[in-house]
Amino acid sequence: MASRTALPSVTTRTVPQPASNGMGNGLFATTDINTGEDVLHIKTPFVAVLDSPRLEDTCAGCFGKRQMETGNELKACTGCRVVKYCDRTCQSKDWKFAHSLECPIFKNVKPMVLPNNARALLRIVLRTARNKYDSEESKVFDGLETHIKEISESQGQLDRINLTAKAVKNYSGTDVDEGTVSTYAAKLDLNSFNLTTSMYDRIGLYMHPYAGLINHSCDYNSTVGFDGEELYVKAMRPIKKGEQIFISYIDTTTPYDIRRNELKERYFFDCQCTKCQKGAETIEDRFLSTPEDMAPLETAEREALELMQKATATSTEPADAIEKLEAAMHKLRETALWPLTRQPYASLRDKLIISLLTAGNFTRAFIHAAIRYLRIDPVVYDKAHPIRHIHAWSLVRLTVFISQEGFQPDPKDPVQLHDFKLNYHYLIWYILAELTSTQLESCTVPSFKKLVGNQFVQVHNEFKANGLDPSKNKAVLSAEWNKLEHLVNKALEKE
Numbered sequence: 001m002a003s004r005t006a007l008p009s010v011t012t013r014t015v016p017q018p019a020s021n022g023m024g025n026g027l028f029a030t031t032d033i034n035t036g037e038d039v040l041h042i043k044t045p046f047v048a049v050l051d052s053p054r055l056e057d058t059c060a061g062c063f064g065k066r067q068m069e070t071g072n073e074l075k076a077c078t079g080c081r082v083v084k085y086c087d088r089t090c091q092s093k094d095w096k097f098a099h100s101l102e103c104p105i106f107k108n109v110k111p112m113v114l115p116n117n118a119r120a121l122l123r124i125v126l127r128t129a130r131n132k133y134d135s136e137e138s139k140v141f142d143g144l145e146t147h148i149k150e151i152s153e154s155q156g157q158l159d160r161i162n163l164t165a166k167a168v169k170n171y172s173g174t175d176v177d178e179g180t181v182s183t184y185a186a187k188l189d190l191n192s193f194n195l196t197t198s199m200y201d202r203i204g205l206y207m208h209p210y211a212g213l214i215n216h217s218c219d220y221n222s223t224v225g226f227d228g229e230e231l232y233v234k235a236m237r238p239i240k241k242g243e244q245i246f247i248s249y250i251d252t253t254t255p256y257d258i259r260r261n262e263l264k265e266r267y268f269f270d271c272q273c274t275k276c277q278k279g280a281e282t283i284e285d286r287f288l289s290t291p292e293d294m295a296p297l298e299t300a301e302r303e304a305l306e307l308m309q310k311a312t313a314t315s316t317e318p319a320d321a322i323e324k325l326e327a328a329m330h331k332l333r334e335t336a337l338w339p340l341t342r343q344p345y346a347s348l349r350d351k352l353i354i355s356l357l358t359a360g361n362f363t364r365a366f367i368h369a370a371i372r373y374l375r376i377d378p379v380v381y382d383k384a385h386p387i388r389h390i391h392a393w394s395l396v397r398l399t400v401f402i403s404q405e406g407f408q409p410d411p412k413d414p415v416q417l418h419d420f421k422l423n424y425h426y427l428i429w430y431i432l433a434e435l436t437s438t439q440l441e442s443c444t445v446p447s448f449k450k451l452v453g454n455q456f457v458q459v460h461n462e463f464k465a466n467g468l469d470p471s472k473n474k475a476v477l478s479a480e481w482n483k484l485e486h487l488v489n490k491a492l493e494k495e
Contacts, residue, residue: 011042039234129174223385304348308351367491370484430470
């Protein structure tokens with residue numbers, strides 16, 4: 001069966017059906033789906049808004065997609081001065097969708113800027129009151145779970161939802177009653193996604209009721225990605241006709257107890273997926289060997305997490321953040337039992353790479369990105385996982401930067417890149433070639449695939465212009481790869 005149009009702007013190879021194990025409704029495949037293929041594609045969100053800090057640097061019309069292509073300087077809406085756009089095309093589209101309704105409200109509440117959940121809820125209320133939603137779309141939204149009973153048991157969460165609903169009701173000036181607005185708020189809280197760029201950087205909040213029907217599994221078979229305002233759900237592995245579609249609501253690289261606690265607190269259910277049925281017997285919970293005494297490991301983890309929290313505080317300077325993150329990693333490393341791939345070790349490295357880039361230390365960022373690419377991602381993520389491809393692309397961009405003529409590494413780095421005599425150009429070609437060869441089965445979104453493809457063509461043409469074809473020089477590629485492996489081993493010895 002081919003893809004079908006389930007709702008306006010929704011193309012899918014799924015159908016909603018009752019799910020087992022108390023999961024309510026779910027989405028089930030209507031045909032066999034291959035790895036990397038679209039399970040669900042939604043062109044227009046039910047609601048999507050930017051996080052408050054991203055209002056300054058991201059177009060509220062295309063969510064950065066056209067902005068990245070055109071490079072246009074953003075211009076603020078002349079009415080409210082809260083949202084910004086690439087050009088008239090983006091401004092006009094958003095004005096028709098919802099901004100014409102919210103603009104005078106934003107102007108009236110200035111200098112206050114409503115938080116993202118309030119702005120999203122306001123859009124839903126305003127569009128609902130003016131019958132802007134398709135009736136079938138609204139019907140699916142009305143059927144979404146609220147878990148209001150469980151929310152009522154958490155006074156803090158209930159107060160937050162009711163307070164937001166009360167404010168939005170007043171700002172909207174509509175006839176939608178406050179109880180209904182509270183219900184909308186609960187649905188939004190439970191069924192929204194992190195809106196990201198094609199590079200998986202969070203920029204806002206997204207919700208569509210059809211996507212909200214997808215259930216969670218820590219052993220998920222699909223992933224969610226965004227390309228501007230478009231949502232893609234892609235198959236991580238082959239999915240058979242009639243099989244339920246599962247995504248991950250949380251970071252499933254964390255150990256069993258952490259995953260289950262997060263799901264219970266945030267989404268109000270006890271996960272019964274195939275991974276959770278194995279308990280603490282999966283790779284996420286393993287140490288390099290079975291410890292006789294867990295106390296030293298628990299102490300190291302607690303101290304590492306405390307350092308990570310301090311390092312990621314907004315007031316922490318990049319140099320101080322680097323020092324704290326490296327200290328946290330060292331605490332886990334010196335246990336001699338903590339794998340590179342077990343959390344929070346892997347997350348510490350991700351945050352360290354960002355801090356090093358912020359501080360302008362590109363050589364050390366390159367080394368840690370290489371460690372992640374070679375030692376962590378192949379264990380933590382399936383080959384089709386978009387995060388694995390994003391990390392590979394990050395390594396490419398870092399390699400391009402440090403390969404530039406005149407670039408000088410920091411002589412204080414514990415590992416000196418020049419000692420390994422890397423040919424960066426061959427490394428760039430090799431990683432790009434690998435990314436390009438796996439594009440068909442990759443779960444990345446179209447803009448990312450296009451970016452990688454164009455970069456590979458450019459790099460390959462540069463080699464051809466010099467009479468070279470790396471694909472026919474496997475000995476050189478192998479030698480450079482061995483150098484990179486040697487570099488990673490030396491860096492880990494000093495960690």
